[in-house]
Amino acid sequence: MRTAREQGKGEVTTTDARCHPADDRQKSLTQTMGLATPALNRAAQRGHPTEDEKLLAAPKPEEPAFLHTDPWRVLRITSEFVEGFDALAGLERAVTLFGSARVGADDPMYQTAMTVARMLGEAGFAIITGGGPGIMEAANRGAREAGARSVGLNIELPFEQAINPFVDLTVEFRYFFVRKTMLVKYAQAFVIFPGGFGTMDELFESLTLIQTGKVKNFPIILFGTDYWQGLLDWLEGTMLARANICPEDLDLLLITDSPEEVRDLIVRSIEDESWRTQQEEGARRKTRQVMGLSAEAAAASESGL
Numbered sequence: 001m002r003t004a005r006e007q008g009k010g011e012v013t014t015t016d017a018r019c020h021p022a023d024d025r026q027k028s029l030t031q032t033m034g035l036a037t038p039a040l041n042r043a044a045q046r047g048h049p050t051e052d053e054k055l056l057a058a059p060k061p062e063e064p065a066f067l068h069t070d071p072w073r074v075l076r077i078t079s080e081f082v083e084g085f086d087a088l089a090g091l092e093r094a095v096t097l098f099g100s101a102r103v104g105a106d107d108p109m110y111q112t113a114m115t116v117a118r119m120l121g122e123a124g125f126a127i128i129t130g131g132g133p134g135i136m137e138a139a140n141r142g143a144r145e146a147g148a149r150s151v152g153l154n155i156e157l158p159f160e161q162a163i164n165p166f167v168d169l170t171v172e173f174r175y176f177f178v179r180k181t182m183l184v185k186y187a188q189a190f191v192i193f194p195g196g197f198g199t200m201d202e203l204f205e206s207l208t209l210i211q212t213g214k215v216k217n218f219p220i221i222l223f224g225t226d227y228w229q230g231l232l233d234w235l236e237g238t239m240l241a242r243a244n245i246c247p248e249d250l251d252l253l254l255i256t257d258s259p260e261e262v263r264d265l266i267v268r269s270i271e272d273e274s275w276r277t278q279q280e281e282g283a284r285r286k287t288r289q290v291m292g293l294s295a296e297a298a299a300a301s302e303s304g305l
Contacts, residue, residue: 001261003279004232005250007225050156051076051174080178084153087171088186091149094126095266096183098202099135099193109224112259113138113193114145116223119263120191121146128153128187130179131163131170135193140166153179180205189219189266194227210252213284217277219269221262222255246290248282 049057055073097117103110117127117139127143129136131152143150144166152167156174163170173179184206192203203222209215222228232255239245256262269276 001254001256001258001265003251004222004235004253004255005247007229007232007255008236050158052156052176053158055175077175077178080173080175081181084171084173084178084182087169088151088182091126091128091151091186093124093270094128094149094151094187095120095189095191096128096187097135097139097191097193098130098195098199099139100195100199101130101132101134101136102196103134103138103194105138109194110135110138112223114142116191116259116262117142117148118146119259120266121148123263123267124148125188125266126151128183129167130155130183130198131167133162133164135195137164137166140164144168153182155179184209184215187218188270189221191221191223191262191266193223207249207252210280211249211283211287216280217269217273218280219265219276220253221265222253223257223262225255225257228255246283246286248286251279252283 051073054069097113099109099113113135119142121127121143126149127139128151129139131140131154136152140150140152141164150166150168152163152170154163154170154172155176156172171182173182180202183202190202190206192199203220206215206218206220210218210220232250232253235245235250240247240250254265256265
């Protein structure tokens, strides 16, 4: 295990961009076995915009959207939060795994994600994913093999996304920000496998939450040194070099190629809360200094005073 700062600069490894049609690759079991259950695909089937699209669309001058649609939309958003809280409240310990939906079952990273999820399940953790194919399917499959709770949080998309067949508890969402709240709130750690824009979104949002003190004692583990090295080089060589982050911010990222180490790091964070909290506090302290906040003012801000 290394932090991103310890990893330092290395040779950038070029890999297949995976910008192929699904038919050109070995498909996941969700696709090949016909086991998936379509979910929240009404908009996709009818060619209608999703709820997220409608929410984020700019109102037209002739359509005062706030007066006629947004107040009702707030009720729908509230109902999604209530449904998610109600469905997931019973999870005691859980880890959220992210990664590409484009990975086929014959990909070595699919098998590795299964192994990581199985080990975490055997260690007493429920496994949470986005519920789709690829790495998500592999993680839910590993949880199933371990007899652990296998959770899938699905999202309405303009194209149809199906729940993979290894999910035991499904919660469906129309709004990304509600779903993202659930992915963080009920997890004790994130394991980030190679992925695309969605994976990056979750990665950097979680880093921001830790850096600003919204989430504490929350390991973020990048799996696959070859894949992530280019990003780490850019963070150090560009973002850090231009003082847009501090060296302590890089300590928020852990990187490994070992499934056993993933399990051990997360278990350690549960058994010794001060371990990660002390590393995280370094990044928060630097953030306070940059923002000109005293420790007392920052503590009052974090406590809601």
